[in-house]
Amino acid sequence: MKILDFHAHLDDRWLHKPIPDASHMIAAMDRFGVGQTCVYTMMGFYADTPRNNDLLLERCRRYPDRLIPFVTVDPKEGPAAVDELERCLEFPEFRGIKFHPWLQAFASSMLEETMTAILKVAARTDTPVLLHDGTPPYSTTFQVADLARWVPGAKVFLGHAGSADYVDPAARLIRDIPNLYGCYCGSRPGDLAHLVETAGADKITFGSDFDPGSWELLAERLDNTIEAGLSPEDLEAVLWRNAERILRPSGS
Amino acid sequence: MIDAHAMLGDETYLRLDAADLLRRMDAAGVDLAVARPMGAGMIVDHRAGNDLVLKAGPRIRGLASVNPWWGAKALDELARCRDLGAVGLFLDPARQGFFPTEPVATPVFERAAEYGWPVLMKTGAYIYADILALAEVARAFPRTTFIAGFGGYADMWFELPMAIRSAPNLLLDASMIWGAGIREIVDRHGPERVLFGSAEPRNRYKVVLKTIDRLELDEAARRAILHDNAARVFKIEGGRP
């Protein structure tokens, strides 16, 4: 079965810990039958966001058929963040937007004007926006879900579909908010079955959260998917069909 | 193999009864499971929840759970559970509503110590389920074995190695934590600090066993995690390694 991983990280380090290069990511994808992977920065969440966007794009260009970069910006910068987003979206390779409010140190409610402007750019360019969720006090599942209500034309993803402790609220919010989706990352088979049953298979996508130094995580997260007992159609929807439908059309 | 953490009952979207757990154990080659109640049977209706796990048959051993806010009634229920063969205490501070370090919980820990029971506590969400709060209690009761249920999954994972280091009587329940997290505890603190658990019906035997397989542990370490540690901690016989 075809697999598109909607949530992974590509960088040369996380804090003090070096991360091997993208060839290790491709090797893991080959080993587990993953065709394409959406990748986000790590260090760009902390500093030098524009430079990290450029580095991510450069790394992905070595494997244009396999890696799909997501741009991030620092909304604490106000209008400059919107400009940086527009700059990056000039590159057709960037097909999604990622935020990690916990690591990036902002609550969206504190930056309503900038986040609204960013979501409007996302809506206009048909680019999905994925945010880390499941973690107080900046990234609770409820905080992320509210963003979808601010700009109903934007496609907003709970980046962990409720993570460890918010699975049930996540399932209900995805069901109730038309433009809210869930990328499960670490959800266990019992969690995934509930997400699909409640919110519908068409709004849930597979993500691994792995990086080139942690191939085991990709294997574990595929195991969680396979063991959830989904129907063949639902499995296909979460493993690639939804992601392919929702990503910014390539070449736009 | 001995599963150190299964769940019976009905909680939000999770549901499992003893017959279904036994089927899953058979399919995975698991000999014994240590189960605790979930849902109302764990949070408020202790008699029903504890009976569910304590009367589930010879291959399922029960952990008793009580809400410490019940005071003397909670201690009476623990006595009843001991007579029914409970092998330890289970607490879920986030759902039962207490800080592990606050005085209301102390008599319950004292009772577990008196019975020689290990204490499995769910850790994870920050406020009441902080894994470092469990480490505080573990240091206060050095002769009792404490098990970090779910290993702080998800976002307290980075506190796990230091918590384990800070209290020699604190062990990891590996049912929900990723392979790299398990490996770190095995490498730094030894395989005797890790228990195989399934978190059924939230997780699956197959997922956890494959995660442990990928660690490529030597035979002694594997045996400790899959069987010997649980047999020692819960004082149970049986269950081929």
Ligand SMILES: [Zn+2]
């Ligand atoms: Zn991530």
